[in-house]
Ligand SMILES: Cc1cc2nc3c(=O)[nH]c(=O)nc-3n(C[C@H](O)[C@H](O)[C@H](O)COP(=O)(O)OP(=O)(O)OC[C@H]3O[C@@H](n4cnc5c(N)ncnc54)[C@H](O)[C@@H]3O)c2cc1C
């Protein structure tokens with residue numbers, strides 16, 4: 001029926017006027033529903049900055065919708081009539097009006113998808129129309145088709161396919177410059193003299209300050225610090241962050257993409273994931289802005305290709321895999337890792353300076369860049385054999401950009417190899433030498449990165465070999481691990497025993 005009123009549900013990470021649920025919304029008929037739910041804030045105890053970011057961005061978005069003439073029913077966390085459930089709120093409205101039809105964009109988490117499906121089954125008298133989330137650049141069906149007939153799903157081939165589809169950095173059928181991937185140029189440590197520009201931060205306005213007070217009051221026992229809250233909470237903020245990245249950081253993004261420096265997680269990264277994941281910034285807008293910088297000569301190809309690969313390649317790839325492999329994926333534990341998460345992941349009380357710094361950055365900003373997440377925090381969890389469920393929960397709650405569709409494949413597949421190599425072709429395991437090469441962490445560490453065994457040796461060194469020993473039957477056959485195992489076998493028996501002993505002592509103390 002034309003012009004029949006519709007209820008439009010907008011979830012907290014769908015803050016975009018062009019989202020599929022709102023695209024045909026009619027301000028004169030339709031009602032938009034937005035809910036702050038206690039259960040969403042606490043199903044894992046999210047970092048306080050993440051709570052402020054999402055709640056404040058939701059409130060700003062609702063304000064914008066009202067200014068555009070829409071009727072909005074907005075339930076705050078502390079509203080007395082807030083039932084605490086999306087479906088109960090939908091039902092309340094549908095049962096008390098002429099409207100029988102609710103439109104929403106599909107949720108980003110399997111858990112919520114199931115909730116809505118179950119409600120629809122129980123309530124055939126209403127229609128819940130769930131539309132595809134076309135903020136993503138690869139639709140579910142397209143991704144499924146791409147996977148068909150492939151023995152292995154590898155990001156690199158998906159990325160090339162996406163580049164061709166979107167004609168990005170292409171010269172006819174070939175990549176501009178002749179190479180698809182310029183990562184080999186992007187592995188430079190940051191010289192001491194190099195001073196990255198300050199990141200764009202946004203001082204809290206009245207709405208954000210109100211939410212900060214609310215979060216301090218209701219969620220004071222959650223992880224994280226609120227003092228340095230400076231995330232943007234509107235699409236205009238996100239655009240400003242994008243413009244500043246393109247102007248000031250993109251030219252060196254590639255060169256220093258893998259570098260780490262004590263006390264500075266921002267470096268030349270974009271800090272845009274929070275905005276893209278919330279809906280405040282369109283991923284293609286970020287990609288096109290980087291491409292334009294290359295075309296105008298203001299950023300080199302290694303930077304622009306590297307940045308585009310992260311969004312067009314990795315981001316879309318992990319999202320495709322999440323929906324392909326849920327709900328069984330989180331239950332996989334290929335390496336049978338079962339050690340509890342060490343307490344220092346919460347309070348940063350460890351002598352390992354690299355871990356201490358990355359955890360402090362995370363606590364202070366709800367942010368750490370990719371290599372900190374992968375090669376320090378993640379590498380340690382892999383080498384120490386920490387239970388994937390505990391590691392997943394930690395990553396899901398500590399980062400402001402974390403939602404299960406992106407967190408789970410990165411943690412379960414990329415860092416923990418819990419899927420036995422379905423996502424990554426080999427475990428990202430490394431000793432202290434890698435961290436020493438890419439950072440200045442080791443210069444102020446109580447451990448010696450050059451020592452291999454004993455109480456002063458860098459724990460990453462003996463844990464690396466112990467990891468290989470422990471998992472020999474599971475990893476030896478992997479051709480990409482052949483060199484590592486050849487090196488292990490060449491090791492003198494005495495040193496091999498000493499390495500294992502050092503690792504065992506360390507792990508016992510950890511327990
Ligand atoms: C263990 C682990 C957990 C992670 N958890 C998350 C998460 O919960 N949420 C999240 O958005 N990203 C996650 N990532 C990916 C990546 O670390 C972050 O996207 C990035 O650090 C965000 O900072 P940035 O915006 O400055 O990124 P930049 O370094 O500037 O990269 C540009 C953009 O590329 C995208 N991107 C880059 N790498 C990835 C990736 N591996 N997967 C998906 N998108 C990517 C992001 O949108 C990012 O904004 C995780 C990576 C690892 C190794």
Ligand code: SF4
Nearest residue numbers: 352354432442445458
């Ligand atoms: S010596 Fe080892 S533990 Fe210490 S900072 Fe370097 S890599 Fe980390």
